[in-house]
Amino acid sequence: MHKAYDTILQSEVEAIFAAKSAGFEPYRYTCACCGEEVHICAADSIAQVAHFRHRSGNNDAECDEYLGNNSAISIALHSRRSNCERVEIYYSNITKTFSLGVRFSLNEIDYYEQNNIDFEIRTKDSAYPFYTLPINKVYFTPDISLMIQLTDFSYNYCISNTLTHSLRKYEFFKKGRQGYVSPSFFKIQGCNDDNNYNAKLVRSKVLFTNTQYLLVFPSQYNTVSFSPGVDLGNPFVFESMGKKFCGMTISFLNKCTQIEEQLYFWDYSLEASETLTLLWPPAPIVNDSFQIQSNTVFLYSSFMLQAHGNINVHSSDILKNNDGISRISINQKTKIIQKNAEVAIDMEEHFANDIVPLVIPDCVASSFLVPDDGLYFLFDDFGTRHLKAGQVALLTKNGEIRMYDGNYCVERINYCPQGGLEGKELMQDIQYYYKRTVPCDRTCFTDVPQSVEVAEYINTCKLTGIINAVTSQYILEGIL
Numbered sequence: 001m002h003k004a005y006d007t008i009l010q011s012e013v014e015a016i017f018a019a020k021s022a023g024f025e026p027y028r029y030t031c032a033c034c035g036e037e038v039h040i041c042a043a044d045s046i047a048q049v050a051h052f053r054h055r056s057g058n059n060d061a062e063c064d065e066y067l068g069n070n071s072a073i074s075i076a077l078h079s080r081r082s083n084c085e086r087v088e089i090y091y092s093n094i095t096k097t098f099s100l101g102v103r104f105s106l107n108e109i110d111y112y113e114q115n116n117i118d119f120e121i122r123t124k125d126s127a128y129p130f131y132t133l134p135i136n137k138v139y140f141t142p143d144i145s146l147m148i149q150l151t152d153f154s155y156n157y158c159i160s161n162t163l164t165h166s167l168r169k170y171e172f173f174k175k176g177r178q179g180y181v182s183p184s185f186f187k188i189q190g191c192n193d194d195n196n197y198n199a200k201l202v203r204s205k206v207l208f209t210n211t212q213y214l215l216v217f218p219s220q221y222n223t224v225s226f227s228p229g230v231d232l233g234n235p236f237v238f239e240s241m242g243k244k245f246c247g248m249t250i251s252f253l254n255k256c257t258q259i260e261e262q263l264y265f266w267d268y269s270l271e272a273s274e275t276l277t278l279l280w281p282p283a284p285i286v287n288d289s290f291q292i293q294s295n296t297v298f299l300y301s302s303f304m305l306q307a308h309g310n311i312n313v314h315s316s317d318i319l320k321n322n323d324g325i326s327r328i329s330i331n332q333k334t335k336i337i338q339k340n341a342e343v344a345i346d347m348e349e350h351f352a353n354d355i356v357p358l359v360i361p362d363c364v365a366s367s368f369l370v371p372d373d374g375l376y377f378l379f380d381d382f383g384t385r386h387l388k389a390g391q392v393a394l395l396t397k398n399g400e401i402r403m404y405d406g407n408y409c410v411e412r413i414n415y416c417p418q419g420g421l422e423g424k425e426l427m428q429d430i431q432y433y434y435k436r437t438v439p440c441d442r443t444c445f446t447d448v449p450q451s452v453e454v455a456e457y458i459n460t461c462k463l464t465g466i467i468n469a470v471t472s473q474y475i476l477e478g479i480l
Helices: 015-020 060-066 106-114 257-265 423-433 452-464 469-476
Strands: 003-006 011-014 037-041 051-054 086-092 097-103 118-122 131-134 146-149 156-161 168-171 184-189 198-201 206-208 213-217 230-232 236-240 243-252 269-271 276-280 289-292 296-301 318-320 325-329 334-338 341-347 362-365 367-369 375-380 383-387 392-394 400-405 408-415 437-439 466-468
Touching (some): 003 015, 097 156, 276 341, 296 334, 452 469, 466 469
Parallel strands (some): 206 269, 362 408
Antiparallel strands (some): 003 011, 086 097, 097 146, 184 213, 213 243, 318 325, 334 341, 367 392, 375 383, 375 400
């Protein structure tokens, strides 16, 4: 079959485009007629066109008869058997634990709730479920993953529900070449500067350059060595599910034979990464989606956006410009996936009822010692600068310091003029913080009342021929 339903893009896709986007992870594509899993075949073949095919024994005889019959394709819920969970495995470096992220649509939750269906997790297909949870609105929010912490270790987890009782097996760790257990790779989400990150298990066998991963072994005694061209972090040991694991961050700067041989031994391959960036409008991330108020966005991509191939919009909604920039019309939740690049965009009104306004406390100061508990930026007439821990920042009248937690501003420090200083102390304070000088005019201070300290300072300035600009102004205005 030439087309199938992509459960990630939530749209029908063509096999030739799906093959180019490297979407080879299990359970991603389903038959548009029966809802059973299909996979991409002949992705790299020169003898035949890429196409989708049912798994062996998976209703393949019946559905292959519709090959080429595009009118049979429908993505409506009633026309496909979409009673299958969307499941991902995550690691949290904050808690050092693994979790199963489970997500259902609103229609699925309603249907399961009406029929009292439970969600189940097993370590083996013949084992009794070690975790059971009713599928209803008490526990699940539509299209948002529920994180279920894994307490029992297994190399594979079997997922099912009490409606269909069909098991889906998700690999946690797998055996590489020669029977050795290979590590699992988790794609680090967001920035890894402070080590407070989450990472999602890579379920395909393809890794990408210039992408941050967490490499995890199911043992504390594993060591890794790579040739140059690999940025490898320091290994660390942590305990979860009653077992010791060894982890380390890793990113591949480029492809080379030595790196590919090592990854081949673990049954992985390496490809060049793609770039995908939301240029406009500015948008916060809510539930893994960019939340926008506009119906139009501008994107930069290092690849061509292909409708029903790597983006779930119609071709008429894509306006391609030069230099990889495209304008996209948004009228539904839009997803773009090409190899390692992945972006989800949603309209703000979809989340309007779920957002609690963030109250940002305001403080005042004339100077600020930057602590080491957050991300601070100084905004003033000269632009924006990142402040480092331990740095003393001086605020001016139009200056403001903002503290960020992720993408959110959580505190503001505004300028407050210093008070209580006068005379000699005020002059010293001005000369310490304000360094600009001007030529000293000996005659302009003749008729100005002067204290002893001011008179001494003016006499000194007459000898040097220069005077502090702010001090001169304060003397003429009678402040000093």
